[in-house]
Amino acid sequence: LTAVTIALLIVVGSFFSPKKYEAKSTVFIEENVVNSLMKGLTVTPSMEDRIRVLRYYMLSRDMILRVLKKLDMDAKLESSEDLEAMVKHCQETTIITLKGNDLFFVSFVDTDPQFARDYINTLVNTYVEENLSAKREESFGANRFLSEQLEFYKKKLDEIEDKINNFRKTTGIFSSVTESSIMREIAAYQEELKNLRLKKNELIATVNTIKQQLELMKQSASPKDDPFFDNFDEPDGSDRVSSLKSQLEELLLVYNDQFPAVVRLKKMIAELEKKQKEQQIQENGNVLPQQENFNPFEDPVFVDLKMRMNTVQSDLNALVAREKELSEQIENNKRVLGNFPQDKKILGDMEREREMSQNVYETLLERVGVAEVSKQMEVADKATTFRIVDPAILPTFPIGISRLFKMLLGLCVGFAAGIAAVVVREKLDDTVKGADSLRSLGVTVLAEIPLMFDSEHVNLDRRKDKMIYSYAAFCLFFILCMIVHDLLGLTIIDKFIAVFLHA
Secondary structure (H helix, E strand, O other), rough: OHHHHHHHHHHHHHHHHOOOOOEEEEEEEEEHHHHHOOOOOEOOOOOOHHHOOOOHHOOOOOOOHHHHHHHHHHOOOHHHHHHHHHHHHHHHHOOEEOOOOOOOEEEEEEHHHHHHHHHHHHHHHHHHHHHHHHHHHHHHHHHHHHHHHHHHHHHHHHHHHHHHHHEEEEEEEEOOOOHHHHHHHHHHHHHHHHHHHHHHHHHHHHHHHHHHHHHHHHHOOOOOOOHHHHOOOOOHHHHHHHHHHHHHHHOOOEEEEEEEOHHHHHHHHHHOOOHHHHHHHHOOOOOOOOOOOHHHHHOOHHHHHHHHHHHHHHHHHHHHHHHHHHHHHHOOOOOOOHHHHHHHHHHHHHHHHHHHHHHHHHHHHHHHHHHHOOOOOOOOOOOOEEEEEEEEOHHHOOOOHHHHHHHHHHHHHHHHHHHHHHHHHHHHHOOOOOHHHHHHHOOOOOOOOOOOOOOHOOOOHHHHHHHHHHHHHHHHHHHHHHHHHHOOOOHHHHHHHHHHHHH
16 A cells, blocks of 8 residues: 555656756857957957856846846736746756857756747847947947047147247257256357457457558548658658658568558558659759549559458457357356256156157057957957857757656655565564564463454455555556556646646
């Protein structure tokens, strides 16, 4: 009775245990050949990072809730509590298995095979679509961010460059300028200024000399006013000619015949000699011709002296201007030298800031090109892609221990339970079974009364045994029918149970 009862309960219970169906999908992470060719020229989102968080992302509540809404499960379930229970059930039942960095499997177990299939396919497609969209968004976002930063640093670099140029113009300090170079420049300016002043003094003396010569020539234009002609009427006029000739000889020792003073003295000597001859002719009773008026500007020597004085005066003015310029430059350099340490530090800080901004700008300029190519690769889908190798199909066979195996296991368990019940009952029975058990206890048996059977008790035991055997036979028959039902692949009992449970 124990054996067949337990076996029947296990067999019947196997029909009431829900069947679970598993839907499974295989996804391959494929790298395009263009990605290998463009390696080093482009930057794509790291797939290792995405694979690392793949399980957490796909099993997140937000992802599963969106998948269930795509399947209209939010409308089929009666309340939000049922929806939350379904989300939790999906999180606990969905299994994601990674194999390396280029393959992963997604499986889901549920009593409804159609829902299991639709759920897996929707989950995988949603993840793949969002992953591709996220990669493209990252590429576009990186390109946009780099372009903004490039414009910002370009503007900043221009501002720093203008600031450095203005500071250099104001202070006169450049990168190659040092204190020693400024001091050398001041010394050079001072030496040049010294030589310039010497030359200036020489030019001033030359101008004064030329002016004196011009004045003497102007005076010679009127003989009566010329001091050299004051003694022409006196008997010692020849002494004056001798004196001028002595001066001429002294000048010829230093200068040539074209020197203005030499030319003037020769002319004056000629005039004096001419006057002396005229006086001698007048003394002899001859009539002296009338003296013509003398114009010094018609004299080429006078004009040459005048032009030379103008040239020397121009050179002198140029030297004066250069002297003023050098003086101002020396004062400016002295001022720069006084403020040099602080100004040089400020200029160095600004140049370091410019160099850092220049480095960042050049790096950003290079990264913008890389980001543009990466963006085009993502748009053209030429980078790493997800390929669904094996989509989930409708499962037809339940997973886990088959029902037939459960029924056979139930028979074995039932018979084992029956044997165990007999052994346990025998062990718990402490009644005397015969004389031998008494003798083993040291009790002397004097006589034995045999068991006496009457027909009424015998018939009662027979009817009882028949009922038990009939029950056992019915249970075994029913179990055998269920086994044959599963062996033939019939679903009659399953439909009956489904109708019963639905009612």
